[in-house]
Amino acid sequence: MKALDVARAADVSTATVSLVMNGKAEKRVPLETRQRVLKVAADLGYTVDLRARGLATGTSRLIGFLVPNSVGNPFFGALHMELLRELGSSYQVLTVATDVGEEVARRNIEQLLAMGIDALVAMSVDSAYLRPIQSDIPMILIDTDRFGPGVAALNFAVEKGARDLAEHLVELGHRRIIYVEATTRSRTFPARRNALFTALEEAGVAPPAVIETDIDMLDAERVAQPLLRKWSNDGVTAIICATDLQAYGVLTAMKSENISVPHEMSIAGFDDLPFSRVVEPQLTSVRLPGDALARGAVAELRGLLDRKSARIASIVIDVELQRRGSTARARSTP
Template sequence: MDSGEQVQQQRPRPRRVTAAMVAARAGVSVATVSLVANGKTAGRVAEDNISRVREAIAELGYVVDGIGSSLAKGVSSIVILVAPDISNPFFAKVIAGVRESLGPQYQLLLSVTEAGEFPEAADVRRLMSLRPAGLLVDAPNAGFLEDLASPSPLVLLDAPGLESYAPSVNLDVASGARQLAAHLADAGHREAAYVDSVTGTETFAVRRAAFLEEAASRGISVSPERIISTTIDVGAAAGAFAEAWPDWQRAGVTAVACATDTHAYGVLQEARVAGIRIPEELAVAGFDDLPYSATSNPGLTSVHLPATALGQKAGEQLRSLMEGKSLGHGGVTLETSLVVRGSTSAAAT
């Protein structure tokens, strides 16, 4: 070897610790190690053996082979959560609720797509090779559920009208939409616009339909050209509003209802840029009641959706199914409520 030639040696890879190695260190059988590692010692393993095994596990850094266990049992401890658009901050609370109710026994795997797109059933079916213990699908549409045909326990979240496909935990978004339309009508608004989501899922269709129906019944006009759709993104909503506002202004629009708070933030952002006074010249409202909605200036009027409770209840239902229990009902609906803040007021005269 030339004196100028350098050889870079790789560090040896750490050896994988096996149950047999732990058993040898603790002086017990491999079966005993398995019982201790999986928390199944009650009435089966002596306390001194439990202590020795735990000490050996700590010293050697042993980790249970979850994949191997899954293959042996035919099912894993993985729960797959399918979501149409994780960019929506609302979804973080849903995830927190799911994790809380599932507990440490299950690992949560998210299946998401680009903003504004819904996962393909074929993509989710490929994940079935992981042998998930259960499946949660947030804000689906009927076509996705028909294509999915999941053999695993399945629970739907925020899936109004789709209860026949699987047990569901829904939000009464229609009631919230009607409350919002009534609030705007009571404030004197007669010309309004609506900013929708492009995802095409049932929950957004229900919000839009309920708002438009209630608005019409209370004398608020929302013509088709005043309904626009964007991804759930502040910048996208701001850009769409900037393009639409000149026509809306000429039509006398004094209120904009948005499918999410994120859309509403975009409208508020562009309104500030354009010098539109909120709420004196334009009332703005959304759905979700995200934390920022209470602290923005002005505060955003929003339909409160109990995101954490949605995740918790769905996780509880799925866990019952995974444990072989009967739910005894087809679905649960959580109440929504309108939180009125400074972004809406009486219509300008």
């Protein structure tokens, strides 16, 4: 099947078929014509030969996306979908998970590079995986330590969000707090924890005791449940979780232990996932706007790919504390 066959069946030129199939038709071909070409191509089973296109144009139209887990973590999954929406008309996004063990992750990254990707987007990835990559590949780092001058970096203002959350709990009278950390090497987690602890210390609150769990509801529930009643008896009035996923697990454990939220204990998280407005009570959370992050990443990526931007940006995306029913004034404790 050739482009000429599609052109004849759709009653358009081969140039139009090329524009549509290569994602370059948005402002050059009417919507109705684009839809007709795509339908005919699908009916005839026509697809673009990416390898041949790469040889002819010097570009593969492939973008590599490195992420710890885009399936099990709703936040990463949502960001992945935003990238697909923003890039889907022009590029194909190839996703590689990095939380599969170091040896497998390195091999997968090598295979991705061997496909001749035009650029790489890395989300919450250990920079050790990225250092060996040749510097001439445009690279966007999201929530990843910047390790050289030739890469663009986008990060959330998690320190601001952590300080806002600390101030919120202090205003509600909380003085004994537990922090549920995430077992990951991502840069964002130490950043938010350090900012949170500093803000609490400045307010005269002792540093929270820390437990660690995977970024997983079941693991957070398993680790927290045997500790909750002791915490309550010891006067703990608030729990802060590094992610909403962990907070959901702790909430489940609190219900199992008949701990009233927020009257006996308050709880809050980070991410503001959609489920945080569905759980009961609704979860107070620091909103990390993945849609804004994805748009910023794509804008920088397009600038680098189109050679319109020579600057290597360092962008910080603002965050916002969402106050909901899971936090309230601290109960009186001995």
